[in-house]
Amino acid sequence: MTQTSLASPELSSPAAAPAVLARASGVTRRYGDHTALDAVDFEIRQGELLGLLGPNGAGKSTLVSLLTGLKQVTSGRCELFGGDPRRPENRLRIGVTPQETGLPETLRVAEVVDFVAAHYPDPENRDELLERFGLSALARRQTGGMSGGEKRRLAVALAFVGRPRLVFLDEPTTGLDVESRKALWDRVAEFHADGGTVLLTSHYLEEIEALAERVVVLGRGRVLADDSVDAIRGLVRVHRVSLTAGDLPELPGVVGEHREDGRVHLMTGDPDQLVRELVKREVAFSGLEIRPTSLEEAFLTITGS
Amino acid sequence: MALTLVHTRYQLLRTIRIPIALVGSAFFPAASMIFFVVPAAGKDPTGAVYATASMVVFASIISNLFGHGIGVAEDRAQPWDPYTRTLPVGLFPNFAGRIITGLAMMLLSMLPVVVIAAVFTEASVSLWQFLAGLVVLIVASLPFMLMGLAIGYLLSTKAALAVVQIIFFPLAFAGGLLSAPDSAPGFVKAIAPYVPSRGAVELMWGAVGDFDVNPTAVVSLVVWTVAVGAVAVYAYRRDEGRRYR
Numbered sequence: 001m002t003q004t005s006l007a008s009p010e011l012s013s014p015a016a017a018p019a020v021l022a023r024a025s026g027v028t029r030r031y032g033d034h035t036a037l038d039a040v041d042f043e044i045r046q047g048e049l050l051g052l053l054g055p056n057g058a059g060k061s062t063l064v065s066l067l068t069g070l071k072q073v074t075s076g077r078c079e080l081f082g083g084d085p086r087r088p089e090n091r092l093r094i095g096v097t098p099q100e101t102g103l104p105e106t107l108r109v110a111e112v113v114d115f116v117a118a119h120y121p122d123p124e125n126r127d128e129l130l131e132r133f134g135l136s137a138l139a140r141r142q143t144g145g146m147s148g149g150e151k152r153r154l155a156v157a158l159a160f161v162g163r164p165r166l167v168f169l170d171e172p173t174t175g176l177d178v179e180s181r182k183a184l185w186d187r188v189a190e191f192h193a194d195g196g197t198v199l200l201t202s203h204y205l206e207e208i209e210a211l212a213e214r215v216v217v218l219g220r221g222r223v224l225a226d227d228s229v230d231a232i233r234g235l236v237r238v239h240r241v242s243l244t245a246g247d248l249p250e251l252p253g254v255v256g257e258h259r260e261d262g263r264v265h266l267m268t269g270d271p272d273q274l275v276r277e278l279v280k281r282e283v284a285f286s287g288l289e290i291r292p293t294s295l296e297e298a299f300l301t302i303t304g305s
Numbered sequence: 306m307a308l309t310l311v312h313t314r315y316q317l318l319r320t321i322r323i324p325i326a327l328v329g330s331a332f333f334p335a336a337s338m339i340f341f342v343v344p345a346a347g348k349d350p351t352g353a354v355y356a357t358a359s360m361v362v363f364a365s366i367i368s369n370l371f372g373h374g375i376g377v378a379e380d381r382a383q384p385w386d387p388y389t390r391t392l393p394v395g396l397f398p399n400f401a402g403r404i405i406t407g408l409a410m411m412l413l414s415m416l417p418v419v420v421i422a423a424v425f426t427e428a429s430v431s432l433w434q435f436l437a438g439l440v441v442l443i444v445a446s447l448p449f450m451l452m453g454l455a456i457g458y459l460l461s462t463k464a465a466l467a468v469v470q471i472i473f474f475p476l477a478f479a480g481g482l483l484s485a486p487d488s489a490p491g492f493v494k495a496i497a498p499y500v501p502s503r504g505a506v507e508l509m510w511g512a513v514g515d516f517d518v519n520p521t522a523v524v525s526l527v528v529w530t531v532a533v534g535a536v537a538v539y540a541y542r543r544d545e546g547r548r549y550r
Contacts, residue, residue: 068391071545091393102384106322107315118311119392142322162393 018046021166021197022067022085027076029062036062038221039076044166044199049192051212052201053232058218060201064168067199068096092120095164097155097172105144109135109154112143113161120162132187133157134180149180156184166197173207185210205236238298239271243278245285251277267293308394312402320406327413330372334364335417343425351514352485353428358509359482360418361442366476366502368411369449370456370469373403377457378465381544396541404450408443430513437512445505448530451537452501458540476502486510498522501529 024042028035037059044050044067054060065071066078069085083090103112110126117123130136133153138146143154152175159167169188173181188211192198202208208215208229215232217225225232238255242265248257253274256267268274271290278285320326338360346352380386389399422428430438456465480502481489489497497503498519504526510516 065387065545070387070390088393088395091391094391096388096391098388099384102386102388104319104383104385106319111315111318115311115315116392118308119394158388168391 018048020044020079021046021081022199023079024063024067025077025079027063027066027078028074029059029066029071030074035221037066040218040221040223042216042223044197046165046197047195048214049188049198049200049212051208051215051229052199052218053203053205053208053215053236054201054218054224055203057220058203059221060203060218061170063218064096064170064199064201068094068168092162093165095159095162095167097159097167097169099155099170101151103143103146103151103154106142108140108142109146110139112154113158116158116161122163123161124163129157129161134183149176152176153180153184156187160187160191164196166199167191169198169200171202172200205233209233234269236298237269238267238293239269240291240293241266241268241271241274242287242289242291243285244287245283248283249281253277263287267298308398309401309405312394312398313405314402316402316406317409320410327410330364330368330410331414331417333367334360334415335421337363338418338421339425343421346485347426350427350429353422353426354430354514355486355510355516357418357422357426357428358438358513359506361415361438362445362480362502362506362509363477363482364415364418365411365442365446365505366449366473368414369407369446369453370473371453372407372410373450373453374456374460374465374469375462377403377454378460378462381458382462387545396538400454400537400541403454404447407450407453408446411446434513438509441508441512445508445526448501448505448526448533451530451533455533455537455540458537458544476500479503480506482506486516499525501526504529 020043022044024040027037027040027042029037040059040063042063052060052063062071066073067080067085069080069087069091072086078085080090081093085091107115109130113126113129117126127136127139130139133156135150135153135157138150138154143151146154152173156169156172159169172188173184176184188198188200192211198211200208200211212229215225215227215229216223217232217236225235227235242263244263248264251266251274253268253270254266255269256265258265266274275288275290338357342353342356342360346356453469456468459465460468477483479493479496480500481493481497482502484490484493498521503519504522504524507516507518507522508526511518
């Protein structure tokens with residue numbers, strides 16, 4: 001494998017950080033007037049299980065499409081294993097999940113797996129793969145006749161057919177029952193334990209929490225945060241405490257504050273503590289209201305936009 | 306090469322699991338034979354051979370423009386097509402798989418035309434002429450296959466359907482497919498050599514009968530093939546699946 005074009009200063013010494021398998025540098029992608037990604041810098045390093053978190057429309061799918069060679073950047077640069085993702089040979093070591101609605105309905109499960117496997121030099125054994133994903137009994141079934149959960153499992157299994165080093169799992173367990181979700185998470189964790197690298201996209205923090213180590217948060221086409229799961233969890237669990245009051249003293253744990261129509265809105269990770277503090281300091285307030293924020297709201301508030 | 310076979314097998318499997326599509330593309334040429342060629346030229350051995358050759362080219366235009374144009378546009382609307390583009394495979398196996406599958410479907414859809422010509426008209430050709438006609442048909446169909454792929458990769462399903470419906474008939478008419486070799490209207494005679502269907506049908510007439518092929522028509526057939534092939538490759542490269550604004 002050639003990595004020469006990837007060689008950044010950290011890579012030149014043997015004890016340096018793990019190799020970068022995929023990278024976006026200053027990537028912007030527009031669809032007509034709409035900017036889906038705005039000067040995004042992003043990288044996936046060997047061996048990590050990286051979560052890409054963001055609300056719908058944040059640009060997650062566009063970023064995955066650019067890194068897997070499906071779409072072209074408007075400006076900036078994408079690299080996959082050191083080369084252009086648009087070139088087929090640079091996609092030999094990746095696996096991608098199709099969206100479940102996209103399976104060719106008239107083909108049988110085994111035929112779909114065989115079709116995908118034929119593109120790789122050393123694919124997984126079909127029967128073993130189907131066994132691992134609990135699909136053995138369905139090998140002869142046409143995909144159009146599968147349940148939603150079965151299609152989802154097949155879609156995820158297809159990402160592993162070519163024995164990839166890097167898999168892109170786009171919302172892998174959406175619509176699955178608890179048991180199948182757990183089973184799929186186990187498969188992903190096994191792959192990662194064997195040295196595989198994973199990019200997992202989701203708009204559920206729960207899924208990211210269960211699997212990922214590092215989390216990148218996208219919102220409105222920009223990287224809003226890039227941190228450990230614990231750090232992101234603290235950031236995302238933000239509540240909005242709204243009240244009608246005059247000037248407020250300095251309060252602990254408030255990460256954002258703004259006034260609107262005579263109301264004060266305080267963003268905080270610990271609303272209980274904030275309320276206790278307000279009472280203890282005998283702040284005169286009325287109309288107290290506490291509600292959790294959405295992911296997008298939390299991040300946009302924190303980043304001040 | 307191995308991947309071309311894989312893609313061909315995959316396309317064939319998908320196509321034959323919905324066999325009614327074949328009936329659709331076989332119907333129009335067969336009906337044209339029965340309603341136009343048999344009553345008009347059925348008793349004239351030479352005329353029947355030429356008319357049948359024209360119908361075969363017409364059937365190729367219909368089968369390829371509709372098959373590839375609509376088929377590709379429809380595939381692109383499904384998330385599976387973008388997924389296959391993340392596999393480590395380039396343009397060639399995909400195009401070749403579609404072209405070979407389209408060819409097989411086209412030849413199947415022409416069986417009724419040939420049977421009708423043999424049974425209900427005075428048309429007859431030698432085995433040698435038949436084989437020459439088969440080879441010429443395959444080569445001369447290439448521009449219509451590539452035209453279908455270009456339309457399918459450029460347009461949405463509805464737009465592709467409209468464009469194909471608008472162009473297939475003028476293409477046949479302007480190429481003189483709907484008239485005997487020398488009895489086309491004057492303006493058709495003037496423009497025909499520059500229409501791809503003309504080169505295709507003249508080569509067919511030359512293969513199955515005693516017809517002097519016009520070199521201009523053949524050159525423009527080649528130019529058309531290269532041009533629509535370039536558009537098809539361009540369209541494939543810029544395709545990113547379904548687009549929303």
